[in-house]
Amino acid sequence: MRSYLIKAVSVALFSLAPYALNGQGAAKAPSYGDSPSRWDIFAGYSYLGPHDTVTVLQPGGQSTVDVEYKAIDMGAIASVARYFNKYVGIQGETSQHHFSVNSDNDDFSFYQGGLIFRFPGEEVTPFIHGLVGGALVGGPEHEPRTWGASLTAGGGLDYATPLFNHHLAIRLFQVDYNYTHVNFGPGVYGGRANIDSIRASAGLVYHVGSILPPPPITLACSASPSAIFPGDPVTVTGTAGAVLPKMTPAYTWTGQGVTGSGETATVATAGLAPGTYTVNGAVKEGKGDKPWESASCSATFAVKAYEPPTVSCSVTPTTIKPGDSATVTATGMSPQNRPLTYTYAASAGTVNGSGTTASYSSTGAPTGPVTITCSTADDKGQTASGTTSLTIEAPVVPATPHTQTLCSITFTKDMKRPTRVDNEAKACLDQVALSLQSQSDAKAVVVGEKSSAEGMPKKGKHAKMEADFAAQRAVNTKAYLVEEKGIDASRISVATGTSDSQAVENYLVPAGATFGSDVNGTTPVDESAIKPIKRVPLAEKHHKKAKM
Numbered sequence: 001m002r003s004y005l006i007k008a009v010s011v012a013l014f015s016l017a018p019y020a021l022n023g024q025g026a027a028k029a030p031s032y033g034d035s036p037s038r039w040d041i042f043a044g045y046s047y048l049g050p051h052d053t054v055t056v057l058q059p060g061g062q063s064t065v066d067v068e069y070k071a072i073d074m075g076a077i078a079s080v081a082r083y084f085n086k087y088v089g090i091q092g093e094t095s096q097h098h099f100s101v102n103s104d105n106d107d108f109s110f111y112q113g114g115l116i117f118r119f120p121g122e123e124v125t126p127f128i129h130g131l132v133g134g135a136l137v138g139g140p141e142h143e144p145r146t147w148g149a150s151l152t153a154g155g156g157l158d159y160a161t162p163l164f165n166h167h168l169a170i171r172l173f174q175v176d177y178n179y180t181h182v183n184f185g186p187g188v189y190g191g192r193a194n195i196d197s198i199r200a201s202a203g204l205v206y207h208v209g210s211i212l213p214p215p216p217i218t219l220a221c222s223a224s225p226s227a228i229f230p231g232d233p234v235t236v237t238g239t240a241g242a243v244l245p246k247m248t249p250a251y252t253w254t255g256q257g258v259t260g261s262g263e264t265a266t267v268a269t270a271g272l273a274p275g276t277y278t279v280n281g282a283v284k285e286g287k288g289d290k291p292w293e294s295a296s297c298s299a300t301f302a303v304k305a306y307e308p309p310t311v312s313c314s315v316t317p318t319t320i321k322p323g324d325s326a327t328v329t330a331t332g333m334s335p336q337n338r339p340l341t342y343t344y345a346a347s348a349g350t351v352n353g354s355g356t357t358a359s360y361s362s363t364g365a366p367t368g369p370v371t372i373t374c375s376t377a378d379d380k381g382q383t384a385s386g387t388t389s390l391t392i393e394a395p396v397v398p399a400t401p402h403t404q405t406l407c408s409i410t411f412t413k414d415m416k417r418p419t420r421v422d423n424e425a426k427a428c429l430d431q432v433a434l435s436l437q438s439q440s441d442a443k444a445v446v447v448g449e450k451s452s453a454e455g456m457p458k459k460g461k462h463a464k465m466e467a468d469f470a471a472q473r474a475v476n477t478k479a480y481l482v483e484e485k486g487i488d489a490s491r492i493s494v495a496t497g498t499s500d501s502q503a504v505e506n507y508l509v510p511a512g513a514t515f516g517s518d519v520n521g522t523t524p525v526d527e528s529a530i531k532p533i534k535r536v537p538l539a540e541k542h543h544k545k546a547k548m
Contacts, residue, residue: 036120037207039082040089042171044203046077048097048108052195054139054184067141069195070106072097077174077201081116083211091116091129093152095199107138108197110150110178125169128155137182142189148182158205167207174201215242216292217249219283221299223267229304229336230274234267236260236299238281247285255279267301274305307335308382311342313374315388320362326390328358330374338378347371348392360390367394401510403445403518406432411473411502418454418502419472420533421480425504429477432506433485441511444481447497447522448474448504470496471525472533477504479532495522 050069075097083089092113099106112133119126135150154176158169178197184190218241223234236258240249253265258279260266267279277300284294311332320326328351332340344351344358348365351358351372360372370392375385409425411418421429436444448470474494481487497505498521509515516522 035210035212036083036086036118036125037167038209038211039080039207041078041080041206041208042203043078044076044171044201046075046095046097046199046201048072048075048095048178048197048199050106050108050180050195050197052193054141054143054191054193067139069140069193070099072099072106072108074098075201077199077203083116083118086120086211087117089116089118090114091131093131095201106140107136107145108180109136109145110152110180111135112150112152114152123160125158125160126155127158129153135180135182137180137193137195139184139189139191139193143184143191144189146182146184148180148193150181151179152176152199154199156201164206169205169207171201171203171205175199176201213290213292214244217242217283217285217295219281219295219297221279221281221297223279223299223301225301227302227304228269229306230272231270234269234301236265236267236279236281238263238265238283238297240283240295243285249283249285250288252282253279254281269303272303274303276300276302306338306378306380306382309334309338309340309376309378309384311374311376311384311386313372313386313388315360315372315390318390319393320390321393322362322365322367322395324362326360326362328353328360328372328374328388330356330358330376330386332356332376332384334378338380340376340378343375343377345373345375362392365392367392401513403513403515404508404510406435406444406506406508408503408505409477411504417533419469419476421476425477425480428506429480430485432508433481433487435508436481436487436491439508439510443491443493443509444487445493445495445507445509445515445519445522446474446477446481446504447495447507447519448472448477448525449497449499449501451502452500454502468496468530469502471530473502473504474525475527475530475532477506478527494525494527496525497522 049071053066053068055066075095077093077095079091079093081089081091090113093110095110097108110133112131114129114131116127116129131152133150135148136145137148138145154174156174157172159172160166160169176199178199180193180195180197182193182195184193220239220241221236223236225232225234228234236253238251243249251262253260255267256277257268257272258265259268265279265281267277278298279301280296280298282294282296286293288294309332311330313328313330315326315328317326328344330342330344332342334340342354342356344353346360348370349360349362351360353359362370368391369389371387371389373385373387375383377383407428409421409428411420413424414420414422432444436442450469450473454469471494474496478489478492478494481492482489493515499505507515507519
């Protein structure tokens with residue numbers, strides 16, 4: 001009987017292992033299987049079916065009888081398992097089975113401990129265990145409760161539920177084979193018992209803790225801003241992740257110029273040279289002596305060199321006369337608002353000033369273009385320069401006035417009066433008068449000419465009036481301008497020329513001009529010796545003839 005039970009239980013229990021392994025392998029995303037509990041606390045109902053007899057001496061001591069144990073339907077079981085890893089642990093277990101409440105007969109109380117093996121899956125977890133310990137057993141026929149040795153082997157199947165955040169499971173079944181040896185001693189209620197029992201149990205399992213360590217704490221670091229100029233502030237921030245709820249993380253920071261002990265640290269950058277710098281951060285929770293209780297990170301930032309200044313240069317006015325001055329303006333800018341100083345230089349002349357404006361003096365400078373240079377420097381020794389230019393003009397030399405040739409009139413049409421100014425000459429002489437009127441400081445020179453065919457006027461009634469043809473023509477022309485056009489006689493000079501023509505040439509002599517240096521070959525006329533011949537208008541002549 002005992003051998004049969006051992007084989008049956010062994011086959012049933014070990015047949016669960018492949019199922020557990022297959023279930024574990026088939027799980028796509030196990031939850032409990034990934035992080036099974038460290039402690040399992042089980043409590044539930046238990047059935048015990050003992051199979052053995054005890055030889056009992058009958059009253060009077062004359063005969064013996066074999067009394068068989070009866071199945072006990074009323075029982076309770078409890079156990080605590082503590083696992084060293086995902087699969088193996090130790091277990092302490094007790095179960096109580098009483099045939100009747102107030103009876104000492106058929107009474108089993110087991111107290112055992114041993115190894116337990118589980119195969120965690122996503123929902124079901126098979127297990128097997130082997131226990132050894134003691135049992136307080138009462139006999140089936142008034143034998144007193146007596147301690148004996150007890151061995152148990154078996155297994156079962158737990159089903160994980162989502163209750164209590166996946167801490168509660170149902171033990172669908174637990175089936176154990178138990179062997180108990182007890183010696184009740186001699187006497188009427190004595191005897192030896194080697195009891196084979198089948199125990200079936202079911203109940204609830206509460207999972208406590210986790211066999212796997214908690215997720216490791218993490219730390220991410222960032223520097224803001226990531227690029228600065230010397231002296232600008234830098235803040236480094238550490239963000240811890242996966243911190244246990246009841247833990248307060250502790251931070252430490254290292255690096256050049258770094259101070260801080262919390263989530264943020266600051267960096268003093270005033271003394272840092274341009275380059276890239278690293279700040280290292282660390283965080284720990286608890287004592288920090290376990291790998292998952294600490295983490296580290298690093299953040300970098302760049303210190304940039306100061307940018308050089310820029311400057312533009314301008315001058316007002318851009319054109320001056322020798323000895324004059326101008327204002328030079330320099331407009332400088334530092335990208336980092338560093339203090340600036342200014343200096344000036346010129347290719348000719350001098351510049352005085354040290355601020356944003358300076359004064360340029362052209363004293364001693366030659367005429368022509370001048371280049372002015374504006375320079376600026378910041379407190380870091382970085383410089384910039386710009387240029388502008390002006391022009392020193394040469395003094396204006398007034399142009400020397402010269403005699404201007406005006407129109408000329410001819411005397412070829414009136415052969416009887418070859419020196420008279422006729423109506424055709426009016427247009428020319430009117431223009432001469434306008435020129436004199438528009439230039440009040442100018443004078444005119446009237447130059448008479450005669451042809452080679454003309455000699456002196458023939459003697460006759462006009463001989464006294466008509467002197468040399470050239471001189472007479474000049475005097476008559478002046479008389480027209482004075483009498484007809486109202487020109488002051490002192491502004492008109494008369495002369496004779498050497499051209500072979502019957503004409504009068506008219507010249508305008510502006511103020512400052514010299515007629516003799518501009519027109520050669522003329523001879524002044526003595527106006528006192530030559531009387532002008534009064535010009536009779538053509539209409540008046542016709543009137544006189546008609547009267548006669």
